Amino acid sequence: MDLFFQVVLPIMAVFGAGFLLQWIRILDVKSLAAVSIYIFLPALVFTNLYEANFNQGYTIIVIFAFFLLFAMIFFVKMFACIFKWRESVESGAILTTAFMNGGNYGVPVILFCVGEAAMPYAIFLMVLQTMIMNVFGVYYASRSTSGFFRACKTILKMPATYAAVIGIGLQALSINIPESVYSTLTMLSDAAIPLMMVILGMQLASITSLSFNWQVIFAAAGTRMILSPLLAFLFIWLVPGDPVINAVLVIVAAMPSAATTTMYAIEFDSEPDLVSSITLVTTLVSIVTVTVLLNVIT
Template sequence: MDIFFQVVLPIMAVFGAGFVLQRIRVLDVKSLAAASIYIFLPALVFTNLYEASFNQGYTIIVIYAFFLLFTMIFFVKLFARIFKWQESVESGAILTTAFMNGGNYGVPVILFSLGEAAMPYAIFLMVLQTMLMNVFGVYYASRSTSGFLRACKTVLKMPATYAAVLGIGFQAMSINIPESVYSTLTMLSNAAIPLMMVILGMQLASITSLSFNWQVILSAAGTRMILSPLIIFLFICLVPADPIIKSVILIVSAMPSAATTTMYAIEFDSEPDLVSSITLVTTLVSVVTITVLLNVIT
């Protein structure tokens, strides 16, 4: 229970604050999300990767990200074949199982449970997951060549992509940044995580339409919240890596569905109500599953 009160409950309280605020005031979530994406998140990405010491562990994170992505897609396609789901339902299930909330949710959980030493790995993984989601998420939501090209353009428009490249490049070339500049970046970086947490609560509060197709919901939620961490547990048992890296990828693999997948589902009409329902269910279930997982890890 200590893990719940020390890690999970404080995080849920911040999510709850965003949820309640949105229910009371109905603010423009897109504007706050834009501020996070274009100002605070790039600063967080740059400062953490600039201070990181790159090693073989980052290669393992890349392998893990692609392995989990294609494994989740495989299982969803298997369920779609067994249960004879329509293509739009399959696409919605892929969005909610292959793409987890490693940013708004995963990063604060890792920070609170593993500490600052794990943050460079968590941030690197968050950027990588975002890029994969922008490409494969848009592709599966649209199921078209034009969607794939649009996805690639989306990645190139994301400031966090360039912040990651600059952070890694500056660190590799040992470029010194003036203290006045870096202190500003650090200030923005420190505000990024709580802002991301509040935005997630507001995004959940903005869900208005639900579709409780329990066959799909249980299949997708079970894949995302149970099957995913079990598969990654076997993965980290077979792959030699630093214990911190193993803990980071195990925690991220157990995260609920990414809230941003709902935007893709709405834009490309890939069962948005179903995607919203799975996102909400997995987020609620995570209160229990994340608590159990953190107790096992610690």
């Protein structure tokens, strides 16, 4: 129970603060999210990757990200075939199982549980996951060629993508940044994680329409919250690596559905009520599952 009070409860309290704020006083979550995406998140990505010491572990992270993505898609398609889900339901289930909340939720859990040494790996995986979600998430939400090209354009519009490239490039070239500039970036970076956590709480409070198709919810939630971390354990058993990286991979794999998938579902009319329901259920279930997982890996 110590890990619950030391890690999970403080994180849930910050989520709860955002949830209560949005519930009591309705604010424009999109505007606040834009501030995070265009200012604070790029600073967080840049500073962590600029300070990173790149090694073989980052290659393992890339392999893992695609391994987990295709494994989740495979199992959802298997469930869709067994239960005869229509295409839109299958797409909604893929959105909520293949894409986890490795940023707003995963990064603070890793920070509190594993420590600062894990942050470059966690940020790198978060950026990679975001890029994958922008491509495959939009594709499965729209199920069209135009959706794929639109996804590519979305990646090019994301400041975090450029922050990652510049951070890695400057680090590789050993280019020093003036202290006055870097201190500003560090200040923004330090504020990014709590801001992202508050925004997640506000996003959950903004869910207005739900669809409790329990067959799909149980299948998707079980795949996201139980099968996904088990696959992560299988991966690190097959591909032994740094214990810190292993902890990052398992924790991120155990995260609930990404809240941003709801936006894709709404935009492309891919069962938005069902996607919102699965996102909410997996986030609530994670209070138990993440606590159990942290006790196992520590």
